[in-house]
Amino acid sequence: MSRKSFLGKSIVSIKDLTREDLDIIFEEADKMEQIIKSNKKPLDGKILAALFMEPSTRTRLSFEAAMHHLGGSVITVSDPKSSSAVKGESLSDTIRTVENYCDIIAIRHPLEGSARLAAEFSRVPILNGGSGAEEHPTQALLDLYTLLKELKTVEGKSIAMVGDLKYGRTIHSLAYILSKYNAVKLYFVSPPSLRIKAEIKNDLKEAGIEFHEVESLSEVIPLVDAIYMTRIQKERFPQEAEYEKVKDAYVLTKELLTFAKGPIPVLHPLPRVNEISYDVDDTKHAVYFKQMYNGVLVRMALLNLILGGEVK
Amino acid sequence: MAKKSNSSELKVSKIKEGTVIDHVDAGMALIVLEMLGITGREGTVATLSMNVVSKKTGRKDIVKIENRFLEYTEINQIALISPNATINEIKNFTVVKKFDVQLPEVIVGFPKCINPRCITNAREPQVQTYYVKSVDPLKIRCKYCNTNMDKNDVVKQLTKYSGITK
Numbered sequence: 118m119s120r121k122s123f124l125g126k127s128i129v130s131i132k133d134l135t136r137e138d139l140d141i142i143f144e145e146a147d148k149m150e151q152i153i154k155s156n157k158k159p160l161d162g163k164i165l166a167a168l169f170m171e172p173s174t175r176t177r178l179s180f181e182a183a184m185h186h187l188g189g190s191v192i193t194v195s196d197p198k199s200s201s202a203v204k205g206e207s208l209s210d211t212i213r214t215v216e217n218y219c220d221i222i223a224i225r226h227p228l229e230g231s232a233r234l235a236a237e238f239s240r241v242p243i244l245n246g247g248s249g250a251e252e253h254p255t256q257a258l259l260d261l262y263t264l265l266k267e268l269k270t271v272e273g274k275s276i277a278m279v280g281d282l283k284y285g286r287t288i289h290s291l292a293y294i295l296s297k298y299n300a301v302k303l304y305f306v307s308p309p310s311l312r313i314k315a316e317i318k319n320d321l322k323e324a325g326i327e328f329h330e331v332e333s334l335s336e337v338i339p340l341v342d343a344i345y346m347t348r349i350q351k352e353r354f355p356q357e358a359e360y361e362k363v364k365d366a367y368v369l370t371k372e373l374l375t376f377a378k379g380p381i382p383v384l385h386p387l388p389r390v391n392e393i394s395y396d397v398d399d400t401k402h403a404v405y406f407k408q409m410y411n412g413v414l415v416r417m418a419l420l421n422l423i424l425g426g427e428v429k
Numbered sequence: 430m431a432k433k434s435n436s437s438e439l440k441v442s443k444i445k446e447g448t449v450i451d452h453v454d455a456g457m458a459l460i461v462l463e464m465l466g467i468t469g470r471e472g473t474v475a476t477l478s479m480n481v482v483s484k485k486t487g488r489k490d491i492v493k494i495e496n497r498f499l500e501y502t503e504i505n506q507i508a509l510i511s512p513n514a515t516i517n518e519i520k521n522f523t524v525v526k527k528f529d530v531q532l533p534e535v536i537v538g539f540p541k542c543i544n545p546r547c548i549t550n551a552r553e554p555q556v557q558t559y560y561v562k563s564v565d566p567l568k569i570r571c572k573y574c575n576t577n578m579d580k581n582d583v584v585k586q587l588t589k590y591s592g593i594t595k
């Protein structure tokens with residue numbers, strides 16, 4: 118495996134990526150900061166189509182910023198209501214149209230498996246920017262990249278994942294991707310109704326990753342090297358009362374963090390509601406905004422690898 | 430693979446032309462018929478044996494259908510719900526072909542994914558694709574949405590039954 122093996126490749130699922138692939142992506146991401154600072158344009162003349170059929174402003178902006186930093190240009194569908202899907206066009210037809218306008222497509226779509234379908238129909242590479250409830254590979258990559266930058270290595274580390282573990286796709290993806298590293302120990306911290314799905318647990322067991330399911334956040338804080346917080350999403354609950362019952366259960370505060378081993382990093386896919394109190398923001402723990410910056414670097418790395426941009 | 434049959438199997442297959450599906454999982458014979466679109470009203474001559482004693486598996490069903498040979502896709506469907514079944518093709522009272530059903534590693538075009546949020550359930554031109562994770566008990570995984578399905582999920586789609594109960 119080498120940089121070259123990424124040429125023209127679609128990124129649909131983190132499950133398609135090997136440990137070697139990850140190393141190449143992160144090595145490339147390390148070089149991207151220089152590109153931002155310099156005036157180099159490795160993707161001059163290339164066009165990214167951002168096809169967002171479900172709203173996600175942050176992810177779209179991050180892809181667009183990444184492409185601009187590399188000197189490429191962007192065409193975009195940002196209003197799902199105006200998209201062709203609403204007019205009844207199938208995704209496969211949309212892809213076979215849009216591929217004529219661009220060199221690469223970043224897609225976000227509400228249905229599961231949509232990015233894989235898109236990649237099968239498309240002549241240009243597809244970057245999955247979130248498909249349905251499970252797959253969001255660039256998020257998983259930026260989460261892992263952030264952990265690696267903060268902890269130097271994740272091998273032998275204990276990581277707490279907190280909040281909505283049942284519906285939170287970032288949790289599933291991150292857990293999978295961590296299973297490619299040795300001796301990672303996971304603590305899944307959630308109310309009983311939002312525990313991680315049995316299917317995911319089976320896959321993690323198969324991958325040989327050690328994990329523990331716990332309910333108390335404060336109990337876990339002294340044990341871990343990093344904390345990954347997630348939002349408990351209201352729209353995932355059939356009844357609002359059920360949401361009200363659990364929404365305040367897992368709030369991370371500066372005071373709770375005094376029980377940590379040290380300045381352990383706290384990550385969050387953002388946006389947050391109230392699960393990390395504002396008093397954490399100006400502590401050494403807060404890396405969640407840095408995480409967004411890392412997201413641009415990781416997306417730049419993917420674009421540059423797939424479209425064959427030079428890096429000196 | 431064609432194989433010579435012994436006389437005891439011939440006793441099972443006393444039809445002139447057609448197919449004998451042997452070693453059907455006990456209790457699945459009616460579902461096999463329904464899968465093959467056989468209701469009896471179309472005039473098919475079929476004989477079922479249910480829950481008969483089998484040396485291999487304890488109990489089994491046997492389905493004999495006259496003047497009907499199975500397509501590759503039908504054999505795959507039988508494999509989904511009855512992985513140990515054997516197919517005997519009979520011509521002129523003789524077993525001319527005998528083979529075990531075998532589930533391929535990848536199943537294409539059937540069944541429908543049980544995940545309503547799966548792209549294969551949207552109006553798209555491609556067909557369903559599943560990886561066979563385990564044959565017995567059956568576990569298949571949708572290539573697109575990663576949803577796992579078991580035997581019951583498949584049986585429910587094949588029949589008007591709401592599923593089998595243990």
Ligand SMILES: [Zn+2]
Pocket residue numbers: 230542543544547548549571572573574575576
């Ligand atoms: Zn599916």
